[in-house]
Amino acid sequence: MAERKGPKQPPTTRRKIVVLTAPSGAGKTTIARRVLAAFPEMRFSVSVTTRPPRPYEQDGVHYFFITEEAFRRRLAEGDLLEYEEVYPGRFYGTLRSAVEAASSEAPVLLDIEVNGAVNVKNAFGDEALALFIRPPSLEVLAERLRLRATETEETLRHRLERARMEMAQANRFDAVVVNDDLEEAVAETLRLVRSFLDG
Numbered sequence: 115m116a117e118r119k120g121p122k123q124p125p126t127t128r129r130k131i132v133v134l135t136a137p138s139g140a141g142k143t144t145i146a147r148r149v150l151a152a153f154p155e156m157r158f159s160v161s162v163t164t165r166p167p168r169p170y171e172q173d174g175v176h177y178f179f180i181t182e183e184a185f186r187r188r189l190a191e192g193d194l195l196e197y198e199e200v201y202p203g204r205f206y207g208t209l210r211s212a213v214e215a216a217s218s219e220a221p222v223l224l225d226i227e228v229n230g231a232v233n234v235k236n237a238f239g240d241e242a243l244a245l246f247i248r249p250p251s252l253e254v255l256a257e258r259l260r261l262r263a264t265e266t267e268e269t270l271r272h273r274l275e276r277a278r279m280e281m282a283q284a285n286r287f288d289a290v291v292v293n294d295d296l297e298e299a300v301a302e303t304l305r306l307v308r309s310f311l312d313g
Contacts, residue, residue, distance in 0.1 A: 129241040130221035131213060132156070132307055135231035136247035137277030139259040141293040145247060146225040148300045149307055159212040159224045162188065164205045178209075196226075196233040201272065208234065216241075221311060228280040235287070243310040245303060246287040250294040252277060 132149065136142035150156055162178040164185050173179050180188075185205045188194055195214075197207030206227055213234070216222035224234060228246075235244040249255040255277055259265050265273065284290045289306055293299040 128218055129213075129216040129238060130218050130311055131216050131224065131234065131238055131242040132221060132310065133224045133226065133231045133234050133242055133244040134247060134303075135226055135228050135244065135287070136293075137228070137249065137255060137280045138273050139255050139262065139277075140247050140249040141258075141296065141299065142247040143225055144296065145291075145293070145300055145303050146223060149223060149303060152304050153221070153307065153311070155219065156221045156223050157212075157216075159208060159222050161224075161226060162194070162205075162207050162209065164203065195237070196230040198227050198229050200227055200276075206230065213238075218311075228283055232283065232286055243307065244287045245306060246284045246290045247299065247303075248281060248284055248290050248292050249277075250292055252281075254294075 134142045134146050134149070146158070150158055160174060160176070160178055162180055162185060164180060164182045165177075167173065167176070167179050171177065171179075182203055182205065185197075185207065189197060189207070193210055194207040195210040197205055199205050208224060208226055208230060213222055213224070224231070226234070231244050231246075235242050249258070252274060256270065256274055259270055259273060291299050291302050291306070
């Protein structure tokens with residue numbers, strides 16, 4: 115795995131990093147958009163990935179879409195704070211430069227995979243608020259993923275197996291927000307983020 119320690123900083127500098135994570139389909143990206151709208155000073159950390167873009171996704175906005183070779187090169191050069199091979203050949207990672215630029219005046223929001231979120235929380239401690247967005251159940255999650263119409267039955271089965279393992283890690287985060295009702299989940303997330311930024 116990539117090295118996860120940040121550079122030493124003067125004691126007066128305090129990063130503010132908000133990390134949202136969840137099993138795929140639990141709604142974290144929708145909630146992330148609402149957080150960014152509520153806190154205009156917050157910047158979004160665009161992850162890098164080797165997966166192909168979905169039809170609506172734009173390079174540099176939703177992700178930086180790169181080849182596996184380019185991903186491995188960035189990893190070797192130390193450009194990634196954390197990374198994960200979510201499925202064989204499908205890598206996701208967080209650019210070190212985006213997170214290390216975070217501050218109280220310009221907090222950074224990460225929308226990342228569960229293991230990567232654990233690694234960021236471990237690396238930055240109290241400078242990071244790590245929230246786990248939990249679906250009400252695996253059955254509800256399966257239905258949401260089917261409605262996306264981006265999954266085959268095989269990939270759906272893989273996602274649900276992975277989701278089961280990810281949900282077992284929920285207690286490793288600062289708080290768990292159950293996304294049963296989207297508006298309630300957004301309100302709870304905004305409350306937690308506001309408290310963290312004001313603290």
